[in-house]
Amino acid sequence: xxxxxxxxxxxxxxxxxxxxxxxxxxxxxxxxxxxxxxxxxxxxxxxxxxxxxxxxxxxxxxxxxxxxxxxxxxxxxxxxxxxxxxxxxxxxxxxxxxxxxxxxxxxxxxxxxxxxxxxxxxxxxxxxxxxxxxxxxxxxxxxxxxxxxxxxxxxxxxxxxxxxxxxxxxxxxxxxxxxxxxxxxxxxxxxxxxxxxxxxxxxxxxxxxxxxxxxxxxxxxxxxxxxxxxxxxxxxxxxxxxxxxxxxxxxxxxxxxxxxxxxxxxxxxxxxxxxxxxxxxxxxxxxxxxxxxxxxxxxxxxxxxxxxxxxxxxxxxxxxx
Amino acid sequence: xxxxxxxxxxxxxxxxxxxxxxxxxxxxxxxxxxxxxxxxxxxxxxxxxxxxxxxxxxxxxxxxxxxxxxxxxxxxxxxxxxxxxxxxxxxxxxxxxxxxxxxxxxxxxxxxxxxxxxxxxxxxxxxxxxxxxxxxxxxxxxxxxxxxxxxxxxxxxxxxxxxxxxxxxxxxxxxxxxxxxxxxxxxxxxxxxxxxxxxxxxxxxxxxxxxxxxxxxxxxxxxxxxxxxxxxxxxxxxxxxxxxxxxxxxxxxxxxxxxxxxxxxxxxxxxxxxxxxxxxxxxxxxxxxxxxxx
Numbered sequence: 001x002x003x004x005x006x007x008x009x010x011x012x013x014x015x016x017x018x019x020x021x022x023x024x025x026x027x028x029x030x031x032x033x034x035x036x037x038x039x040x041x042x043x044x045x046x047x048x049x050x051x052x053x054x055x056x057x058x059x060x061x062x063x064x065x066x067x068x069x070x071x072x073x074x075x076x077x078x079x080x081x082x083x084x085x086x087x088x089x090x091x092x093x094x095x096x097x098x099x100x101x102x103x104x105x106x107x108x109x110x111x112x113x114x115x116x117x118x119x120x121x122x123x124x125x126x127x128x129x130x131x132x133x134x135x136x137x138x139x140x141x142x143x144x145x146x147x148x149x150x151x152x153x154x155x156x157x158x159x160x161x162x163x164x165x166x167x168x169x170x171x172x173x174x175x176x177x178x179x180x181x182x183x184x185x186x187x188x189x190x191x192x193x194x195x196x197x198x199x200x201x202x203x204x205x206x207x208x209x210x211x212x213x214x215x216x217x218x219x220x221x222x223x224x225x226x227x228x229x230x231x232x233x234x235x236x237x238x239x240x241x242x243x244x245x246x247x248x249x250x251x252x253x254x255x256x257x258x259x260x261x262x263x264x265x266x267x268x269x270x271x272x273x274x275x276x277x278x279x280x281x282x283x284x285x286x287x288x289x290x291x292x293x294x295x296x297x298x299x300x301x302x303x304x305x306x307x308x309x310x311x312x313x314x315x316x317x318x319x320x321x
Numbered sequence: 322x323x324x325x326x327x328x329x330x331x332x333x334x335x336x337x338x339x340x341x342x343x344x345x346x347x348x349x350x351x352x353x354x355x356x357x358x359x360x361x362x363x364x365x366x367x368x369x370x371x372x373x374x375x376x377x378x379x380x381x382x383x384x385x386x387x388x389x390x391x392x393x394x395x396x397x398x399x400x401x402x403x404x405x406x407x408x409x410x411x412x413x414x415x416x417x418x419x420x421x422x423x424x425x426x427x428x429x430x431x432x433x434x435x436x437x438x439x440x441x442x443x444x445x446x447x448x449x450x451x452x453x454x455x456x457x458x459x460x461x462x463x464x465x466x467x468x469x470x471x472x473x474x475x476x477x478x479x480x481x482x483x484x485x486x487x488x489x490x491x492x493x494x495x496x497x498x499x500x501x502x503x504x505x506x507x508x509x510x511x512x513x514x515x516x517x518x519x520x521x522x523x524x525x526x527x528x529x530x531x532x533x534x535x536x537x538x539x540x541x542x543x544x545x546x547x548x549x550x551x552x553x554x555x556x557x558x559x560x561x562x563x564x565x566x567x568x569x570x571x572x573x574x575x576x577x578x579x580x581x582x583x584x585x586x587x588x589x590x591x592x593x594x595x596x597x598x599x600x601x602x603x604x605x606x607x608x609x610x611x612x613x614x615x
Contacts, residue, residue, distance in 0.1 A: 036414030050445025136530035157366025293442030
C-alpha cells in the first residue's frame with residue numbers, strides 16, 4: 001500500500017519534473033511566438049473587448065474608459081432609424097447576388113479556361129483576367145470615374161450619344177443605377193480571381209475520367225455536365241457556404257470608393273461597413289455606428305458558425321473546425 | 322464529335338479574349354485620357370482616340386512632383402518594412418505551431434484561428450490604436466493596424482512547414498547541436514522559399530494598395546501614401562492647388578485638371594502594371610495555394 005503510494009507520488013513528481021524540463025527544453029520555441037501573439041493580443045483581442053463601448057456614450061474627450069454606461073441605448077437609436085434596415089438590406093442583397101451570380105460566372109470561366117489546351121495562351125488569359133484583382137479600389141474608382149463622370153465621362157460623352165441620348169445622366173447623383181454599376185465593378189474585379197480558384201480544382205481532376213467517357217462516346221459538353229460539375233460540387237458548396245458565413249460583411253472599398261462616398265446614393269450603396277466608417281470619421285453618429293459594428297460582429301460570428309455547421313453536415317473534412 | 326470539341330475550344334478562346342479585353346480596356350482609357358488635351362476633354366469627354374495629344378498633365382505633375390515623390394517614398398517604405406516585419410513574425414509564430422513538441426500548441430493554434438472568426442470591428446480597433454498607442458499621424462499607422470499579420474497566412478505557413486519539411490531533418494539538425502533558431506534559419510527557411518515568396522508577395526500587394534489606414538489614421542499630408550494622395554485628389558482636385566502651388570487662384574486656370582486626375586492615377590498604377598509580368602506567375606500560384614484549404 002505504502003509502496004504503491006510512494007510510487008505514485010514519485011511518478012507524479014516525475015511528471016511535474018518532466019513537464020518543467022519540457023518547458024525549459026522548448027522555451028526557444030515559446031519565445032519565438034511572443035511577437036506574433038502580442039500582435040494578436042493588441043490588434044485582435046483587445047478590440048474584441050472594446051465591443052463594450054457600444055454600451056457607452058462615446059466621448060473622445062473623456063476617453064472610452066471614463067465614458068458613461070448607457071446600456072442598450074445605442075442599439076435602440078440605431079434600430080429606430082431607417083438606416084439599420086437600409087444597411088442590413090443592402091449588405092445582404094448585394095452579397096446574395098454576388099455569391100449566386102459570381103459562382104456561376106467564375107465556374108463558367110474556369111471551365112472555358114480548362115478547354116484551352118494551348119499552355120501559353122491559357123497562362124496569358126489567366127494573368128490578364130486576374131489583373132483587376134491586383135488593383136486598389138482607389139484606382140478602380142478612377143476607372144469608373146473616367147467612364148461615368150457626368151461632364152467628361154466616356155458613357156455620357158460617347159456611348160449615350162450613339163443611342164441618341166445627348167443630355168447625359170448624372171450617374172453620381174442617381175441611386176437607381178448603382179446596384180448595376182457596383183455589380184459590374186465587383187465582377188470585373190473578382191471573377192477572374194475566383195475562376196482561378198475553381199480552375200485549380202479542375203486541374204486536380206484525373207484525365208482518365210475524360211478518356212473513359214470519350215471511349216463511351218460522350219461529347220465534350222456531356223463530359224463537363226457529368227464529370228466536371230459533379231467532381232467540383234463539393235468545392236462549390238464549400239466556397240458558397242463560406243461566403244454565406246461572410247454575408248454580413250461587405251467589400252468596404254467597393255461600396256465606399258467606387259460611388260465616391262456620395263450621400264445622394266446612400267439608399268443603394270450604404271452597407272454596414274461604410275456606415276460604421278462614416279460614423280467613426282465624423283459624418284455620422286459614433287454611438288450608433290459602434291452599435292452597428294457590434295451588431296455586425298455578433299451576427300457575422302453566428303453566421304460563420306452556422307455555415308461551418310452546414311459544411312460539417314455535408315462533408316466533415318471540408319469544415320473549418 | 323471532333324467538330325464539337327473544336328467548336329468549344331474556339332468558343333472558349335473568343336470568350337476569354339472578350340473577358341481579357343474587358344479587363345484591359347479601362348486602363349487604356351485611363352492612359353489615353355491622361356494624354357488628352359484639356360480643352361478636348363471639356364468638349365468631348367475622355368475618349369480612347371484623342372484628337373489632340375498633350376503631355377501637359379504630366380509636365381504639370383512633374384513641376385509639382387515633390388509631393389508625389391514623397392508619397393511614393395512613403396508607399397515604398399511601408400511596403401518593404403511592413404512585408405518584412407509581417408512575414409518575420411508570421412514565420413516565428415507558424416514554425417513552432419508546426420512542431421509537435423511545442424507545449425500548448427493546440428491552445429495557441431486556437432488563439433490564432435479564432436481571430437478569423439470574430440472581429441472586434443473598426444471602432445474598437447481605432448480606439449486601441451489611437452488612445453493606447455497614439456499611432457495617429459505617424460508612419461506606423463500605415464504599417465501596424467490590421468495588415469501586419471493575418472491568421473489565415475499563419476495557418477497556410479504552418480501547413481506548409483508540416484507537410485514539406487520532414488521532422489527527421491529537424492531532428493538530425495538538432496542532434497548535430499543546432500538550436501531552435503539555427504534550425505529554423507539554416508534548415509527550415511531555405512526549404513520554404515515558395516510559401517515565403519507567395520505570402521510576401523500578397524503582403525506587399527496589400528501594403529501597396531492600402532488606402533484605408535491612411536484615411537483612418539492620417540490627417541497630415543506629410544504621411545500620405547500614393548493611394549491616399551490619389552484618394553484626396555479625387556475628393557478634391559483643388560487640394561493639389563492648395564498644397565502644391567503658392568498661387569492657388571492662378572494655378573486653377575493653368576491646370577489641366579481633368580487630365581491631371583487621370584495622369585495621377587496612371588502614376589499610381591503604372592509600377593504595378595509594369596511589374597506584373599514578372600510576378601504574375603507567383604500571383605496566380607498564390608491564388609491557387611490560397612484556394613486549397615490551409
